[in-house]
Amino acid sequence: MELYEKLKEYGESSSYPMHMPGHKRNQEWLKMDNPYKLDITEIDGFDDLHEPEGILKEGMERAARLYGAEESWYLINGSTAGILAGIMAATRPGDQILMARNCHKSVYHGVVLNQLNPLYLCPPVDPRSGIFGSISPDAIDDMLREHSPALVVITSPTYEGILSDVASIAEICHRHGIPLMVDEAHGAHLGFGGGFPGNSVAAGADIVVHSLHKTMPAFTQTGLIHRRGNLVSGKRIKHFLDIFQTSSPSYILMAGIDRCLHLLEEGDSWMTAWKERLDGFYSPMKRLRVLSLVPGWNRETGEKSIFYDWDPSKLVISTRGSGHSGKELMQILRDCYRIELEMASCDYVIAMTGAGDTWEGLAHFAEALLEIDQEWASGGSGVNDISLGGCQWGRSRLLPWQAEDEEGEYIFLDEFALGWVSLEFVYAYPPGIPILVPGEEVTEDVLKLIRHYEEMGIPMRGYSDQEGHRILACRIEDK
Secondary structure: OOOOHHHHHOOOOOOOOOOOOOOOOOOOOOOOOOOHOOOOOOOOOOEEEEOOOOOOHHHHHHHHHHHOOOOOEEEEHHHHHHHHHHHHOOOOOEEEEEEOOOOOOOHHHHHHHHOEEEEEEOOOOOOOOOOOOOOOOHHHHHHHHHHHOEEEEEEOOOOEEEEEEHHHHHHOOOOOOOOEEEHHHHHHHOOOOOOOOOOOHHOOEEEEEHHHHHHOOOOOEEEEEOOOOOOHHHHHHHHHHHHHOOOOHEEEEEEEHHHHHHHOOOHHHHHHHHHHHHHHHHHHHHOOOOOEEOOOOOOOOOOOOOOOOOOOOOEEEEEOOOOOOHHHHHHHHHHHOOOOEEEEEOOEEEEEEOOOOOOHHHHHHHHHHHHHHHHHHHHHOOOOOOOOOOOOOOOOOOOOOOOOOOEEEEOOHHHHHHOOOOOEEEEEEOOEEEEOOOOOOOOHHHHHHHHHHHHHOOOEEEOOOOOEEEEEEEEOOOO
């Protein structure tokens, strides 16, 4: 079957998409005609992404005005291009970079490209769900008292929707004269009313990257990068965007960005309606017995030490204590209820909501969860969780970019791999947070986590020998 035919089949199916993109296959949001009629190159009157002077410049100025930035640029190579451009613009080769260890793999790629020296911040892990909590401003302050990195990078919201106190973190970074970059790929909708939390641009971050397609009604791989303040050069950001973005940008993608910006400009009534639909979903979730929502349907849980705040558009359902895995829950929802989720981890699933979700779709999802919960509760609960403690990262023995120059050999990830140093990434995808980074030593905790993912049927990525589950690694005792 051709890819187009497969896409058409899924698009015409009755399956409800609890996954990105945020338009949820609803053509009414973008109202676009036959895409072949609209697919053009840089011709007169349509401007140039890399040297905007007309309609694209106006659109980027609109984005800056709406988000409160000094400058904004369109991204049509995904948030990845914005993250790479931001890192390269704010750092020089050999600089230190202070980054949350749960950053997306694209941040690590920026570390490799500019041969940076990473300093890691490990967010706390919520013992009930196993997901990462918020980055502590105090932890950043402590690190900046000891180190002078060229840039601080955090993710807020995370893939699970957890927010950090960006305003306090930005104030601390600026007190030390250091810029803050926030990967806010999952939060392009934040800060526009409707009862959602604020965004990182308004909170004072110097560079903020948004994926419009994750929650907004835009096409996949579209986004924005914003700059504010005087700690990072807009000229350098533009220079690196020219490098990382294609020289033949899709006008269809850029039209989707433009449409999203006009929707934001028209007011927040649609945001309010989206939040009301979410509230309608959360209300019956109080009846869950063995399944549970994370951080919880009630925003006043008193867990500020772990979760500073969270985005209610992310629906995270924990299966811990139910005797079932997140993978099982995802499969049942797919097979029995025609609901396709965003992702499944060992003991939780993520359902992505977006502007395009309907009352009927969210009500169907709520009813499905309640039915499954009742069945699992009546069958008796078991234990399916694993005590993973805090951060399960390997000890750093080489800088990530130094690992590229090492000659290694392929080894199986078993007890004989202990003490070897990985020369490649190993991560569960999604969300793409590395378990092993090139240059990190394989430890018992790392093996325990990887085995647990594999036993739960979670896809692991990064192995050069994907089928054989072997990684390229080396010994460095004598170095």
